[in-house]
Amino acid sequence: MPLSTQSISSLRKQLTSGDIQPSDILDSLAEAIESKNPTVGAYLSYDLEKAKQEANSADLSKPLGGIPIAIKDNMNVKGEPCTCGSKFLDGAYESPYDATVISKLREAGAVPFGRANMDEFAMGSTTENSALGKTVNPHDNTRAPGGSSGGSAAAVASQTAIAALGSDTGGSIRQPASYCGVVGLKPSYGRVSRYGLVAFASSLDQIGPITQNVEDAALMLNAISGYDTSDSTSLQQDVPDFTQGLDDGVAGKKLGLPKEYFGEGIDPAVRAQVEKAIAGLESAGAEIVDISLPNTEYAVATYYIIAPAEASSNLSRFDGVRYGNRVEKPDDVLDLYRRSREQGFGPEVKRRIILGTYVLSSGYYDAYYNRAQKVRTLIRQDFQNAYEKCDAILSPVTPSAAPLLGADKDNPLQQYLADIYTISANLAGICGISVPCGTVNTESGSSLPVGLQILGPHMGEHQLLKVARAAELLS
């Protein structure tokens, strides 16, 4: 079995026994990337020699010693590009520092390897908004890998990465993990430092792992979690060993089904797979309880006010002055800003900046932004009330399996509506994971993965991972 196809825990055993060297894994991955990436397009770039040098000095006694990790192209790795899938930064930026998650991965012995494609500045749900390359779903090349961390999920699913980091602002880890049939974990807000992640919506963004299995997700979370003086929103809380008790099972656990997540709009074939997983968890000893998250119908609208508002502020840094694209021969500074941004940004990024600027503008702030923040409070309260009745919440990740490439291309609102099951977790700051739970067949004869979403309370990752592990064992 090629090393590129094996899990972190399997490779670690061979590394510590001395049967293999870290460079063997990198060679195996490079071979897999050369054969598959021209079709799948998960990677924008990679530097094998640099990774090999770093692997030579990796401490193999550490939990991730010698393991290469693919990095979504919106996290800074010193000396590497960081394009965010945008023409604005392509060929015009080299990271002068490591993001905190990268420093932490290195401390755990891991080796960052390769830059994974993504929707431009993490805005999108199919990776088709990348200005720099096309990524397809490894299970069906006519379909999208999901997004925005589509490259990270496709890399793991196509066995061209052992594991990857993604970022999740409204579902951007869980949704592509679901479409690609891999595990994707969005940690609670504040669990993982955002320092060195190119900010999209700062109150919603979290970095998390995309892996082949739940145990690997726990290993990765162990490495990247914890308080960081460089991110004042990271929380000063102890980091447990998330691999401990992973096989404890779900006996006696109360798992809630929100009625709003199983209503109209969900593809019956997807629903059937999710319900099969729920029945499996029930026979494994969990108690299934009905719950309600009554403000669910307002989540998409709330998100598409708050996220663009924060984005319009965060992306003002891309002005053509300090780094990135600068237009030739500007008339003056204003012209420099306006045309550098026109050239550098793709349509979805422009749309969201304009929308965000509008909802924050004088006269509209109270009607849109301030009201959305209040509805956000109600959505948080929905979850607080729900977790008084259950330990974790079960739902689909998306209403349907991976869409065809090009579907809804000119209808952004239609794309936004498909985020309905994932975005509330970001608004509430809770943790969530997508675990493969079956497949559905398409008319063209392909078989597409379906994910089960498990949502846990804020900082409840340890229990969440145990439920996820139990769900994984069913499939």
Place this chain on the structure above:
Amino acid sequence: MDVRYVANLARIELSDEECDTFQGQLDAIIGYIETLTDVDVEGIEPTAHASPVFDRLREDVSRPGLEQADLLRNAPESALGQIRVPKVVDA
């Protein structure tokens, strides 16, 4: 929404074609987000962050930062250890 006006506030130049496309798309999105006016938010406090964020102060001591040369390497134009921009003030 007047797309061209707001784009100018956001410092983005738009072609006429892009402006027209965005106008229709953004009108649809704004029509949708206006569903929030149905929600009774009387007496509800706004949430800016998902977890409480407090000022975190550290000792006022210097610590290593990024090197000037590393940062200037990314600048589109630089000279004399500084980033060069078009003239902003007339002499």
